[in-house]
Amino acid sequence: MSHSPSLPDRPRLELDPEMSEAERLEAIRQHYRRIVHMNEELSDRLDDVQGRRGDLKSEVDQLKRENETLKTSSLYIASVEEITEDGVVIKQHGNNQEVLTQASTRLEADLRPGDRVAINDSFAVQQVLDDETDSRAQAMEVAESPDVVYDDIGGIDEQIREVREAVEDPLENPEQFETVGVEPPSGVLLHGPPGTGKTMLAKAVANESDATFIKMAGSELVRKFIGEGSRLVRDLFELAAEREPAVIFIDEIDAVASKRTDSKTSGDAEVQRTMMQLLSEMDGFDERGEIRIMAATNRFDMLDEAILRPGRFDRLIEVPEPGPEGRERILEIHTQEMNVAADVDVGVVARELDGYSGADIASLATEAGMFAIRDGRTEVIQSDFERAREKLQDADKTEDRVINYQY
Ligand SMILES: Nc1ncnc2c1ncn2[C@@H]1O[C@H](COP(=O)(O)OP(=O)(O)OP(=O)(O)O)[C@@H](O)[C@H]1O
Numbered sequence: 001m002s003h004s005p006s007l008p009d010r011p012r013l014e015l016d017p018e019m020s021e022a023e024r025l026e027a028i029r030q031h032y033r034r035i036v037h038m039n040e041e042l043s044d045r046l047d048d049v050q051g052r053r054g055d056l057k058s059e060v061d062q063l064k065r066e067n068e069t070l071k072t073s074s075l076y077i078a079s080v081e082e083i084t085e086d087g088v089v090i091k092q093h094g095n096n097q098e099v100l101t102q103a104s105t106r107l108e109a110d111l112r113p114g115d116r117v118a119i120n121d122s123f124a125v126q127q128v129l130d131d132e133t134d135s136r137a138q139a140m141e142v143a144e145s146p147d148v149v150y151d152d153i154g155g156i157d158e159q160i161r162e163v164r165e166a167v168e169d170p171l172e173n174p175e176q177f178e179t180v181g182v183e184p185p186s187g188v189l190l191h192g193p194p195g196t197g198k199t200m201l202a203k204a205v206a207n208e209s210d211a212t213f214i215k216m217a218g219s220e221l222v223r224k225f226i227g228e229g230s231r232l233v234r235d236l237f238e239l240a241a242e243r244e245p246a247v248i249f250i251d252e253i254d255a256v257a258s259k260r261t262d263s264k265t266s267g268d269a270e271v272q273r274t275m276m277q278l279l280s281e282m283d284g285f286d287e288r289g290e291i292r293i294m295a296a297t298n299r300f301d302m303l304d305e306a307i308l309r310p311g312r313f314d315r316l317i318e319v320p321e322p323g324p325e326g327r328e329r330i331l332e333i334h335t336q337e338m339n340v341a342a343d344v345d346v347g348v349v350a351r352e353l354d355g356y357s358g359a360d361i362a363s364l365a366t367e368a369g370m371f372a373i374r375d376g377r378t379e380v381i382q383s384d385f386e387r388a389r390e391k392l393q394d395a396d397k398t399e400d401r402v403i404n405y406q407y
Contacts, residue, residue, distance in 0.1 A: 007042070011035060066104070066126070075118040075126060076226050080111055088125060090117065094227050099123045139220040139232055140239070143213040146203035153197050153204060154333045154358065155326020159319050163188060163205050166315045167292045171209040171245050174290075185315035186282060187293040189253070189308070191300040192319035195359025198296040199251060201319070206247035211292070214240055214248050218255030218295075221274050229256070229274030237281045237291075245290035250278075253295040257307045275304070282312050327353050327361060334365035341379045349385045364388050 011034040015024055078090040078099075087102045088111060103111060103125035110128055111117070118127040150160050170177055170184035177184050190198040199215070206213035216236050221229045240246040256275045282293065295313060297303060307313050322330055328350035335346065353361060367388035372380045 008038060011038065062104075075120055077129070077228060078117055078119050078123075078125075080113050080115045080117060080125075082113055083108075083111055090119060090123070090125065092119070092123075093231075101125060139216060140236065141213075141215040142239070142243075143203070143206070143215075145210070146207050146213045148200050148203040148207055150204050150208065152333060153200050154329035154331075155322035156197055156201070156319055159190075159201065159317050160204075162315075162317050163190075163201055163294075164208075166317075167205045167247065167294065168209045171211060171290055171292060186311050187295065187313040188315045188317060189313040190294065190296040190317050190319050192298065193321050193357060194298050195357035196319045196321060197358045198319050199249070200358075202247060202249040202294045202296070205292075205294075206249075209245065209247070211245040211247045211290070212240075212243040214243070214246055216248070216250050218250055218252035218257075221250075221256045221278075222271055226270055227273075229270060230277035233274060233277040233281060240291045246292075248291060248293045250293070250295040252297065253307070253313075254297045254299040254302050257304050258299075258302045259304050275307070279306065279312060321355065321357055322361075324351060327356060330358050330361045331365065334362050335380075338365065338369055339379050341381045344380065344382050344385070349382070349389075352386075352389060360392065364392055367391055 011031060013028065013031040015027060019027070077093045079093070080088060081091050081098065082089040084100075087100050088108070089098060089100050091098050101119065101123040103117075107125055107128060111125070116129040117125045118129055120126050150164075153160060166185045166188045174184075190201060192198065202215070203213055205211075214236065216232070221232055236248060240248050256271055256278065258271075308316070328347050331346050331350050331353075340346075350361075353364070356364070364385065365388075368380050368384040371384040371387050372378070
């Protein structure tokens with residue numbers, strides 16, 4: 001905000017002892033006139049400022065009201081069809097109803113036909129939204145062939161075997177399932193603490209079965225606007241159908257599939273709708289051909305039973321924190337490309353890493369390398385790992401506790 005211009009200097013009365021009586025009187029008169037003049041000037045300025053204050057206050061009130069409406073009411077999505085002298089013609093998504101409505105003067109100047117907007121119950125335009133394709137592109141990660149292979153994943157061989165059986169085999173040998181007369185599992189749910197390799201597992205299975213990997217984070221499905229979450233779910237399955245064979249991976253599925261809460265807020269209802277859409281997509285899944293669906297959560301206890309029924313996520317695979325051997329293997333994987341001194345014993349390092357996840361071990365290896373670089377060495381030595389461990393322990397102490405507690 002700009003500051004008001006500085007105040008004029010206060011006039012000074014300068015009386016010289018040499019002055020005659022008449023001269024003094026004249027000086028005082030002049031001084032009086034200057035003060036009166038200044039008083040008028042300041043009072044004009046005060047009026048101005050008060051006027052501006054009034055304007056700003058009504059703008060603040062207006063914004064507060066708009067903010068309130070945005071916060072309290074459900075919003076719907078529509079597209080701007082036309083901007084006419086009588087108002088804005090919009091078409092509501094979902095029912096394709098065309099409505100002539102108004103936008104606040106603040107928004108109207110920015111509106112263009114084709115824009116996506118949020119409207120309230122009475123169709124008034126509340127907000128201009130980002131381009132739809134942008135928001136979809138942001139919500140999904142698509143990889144034709146992700147670069148993870150099973151050998152990159154340590155300590156969870158049994159889980160790899162199960163995932164291959166449930167995802168890779170049905171993609172590669174569908175006939176085998178037909179001949180034997182069994183349905184492959186519909187969806188595979190990986191559950192376990194953060195950073196244990198769940199995403200890697202989904203990427204590796206997509207890679208090894210030459211399938212497109214399509215990832216969506218559950219949190220992305222929890223949108224502010226009615227219908228947006230369900231629409232993203234539809235898009236996700238449509239995209240998979242276009243790109244099949246494909247592996248859909250929904251990370252943090254608990255964001256849309258938590259146990260029903262008692263509260264009846266519109267936000268909860270919207271999350272429920274998104275979940276229903278997901279379930280209905282999964283129920284109509286057989287016709288979809290070569291698409292496998294996987295999901296991951298580290299809040300298994302929170303999940304709604306409905307998503308675990310047969311025909312939905314009916315294969316559960318727990319991905320636990322690695323044990324001592326797993327940790328050693330993971331450390332080997334992450335130090336493979338590093339210039340590690342011949343006398344470093346990875347087993348000894350791994351033994352000290354009780355409670356470390358795969359992701360923690362990956363950071364430990366990087367940190368150890370950083371210590372070598374800081375000391376101007378080209379080889380990573382045993383003590384670098386110890387220093388890295390101390391550093392990570394100090395930094396993560398509180399954070400770790402929170403994460404572990406959640407799971
Ligand atoms: N079992 C593992 N073997 C090798 N590296 C691992 C393993 N688990 C985790 N990592 C390392 O940690 C990173 C993160 O792992 P990933 O994203 O697969 O974990 P996640 O279980 O999906 O975690 P989150 O629940 O936080 O999404 C990987 O990129 C990898 O570097």
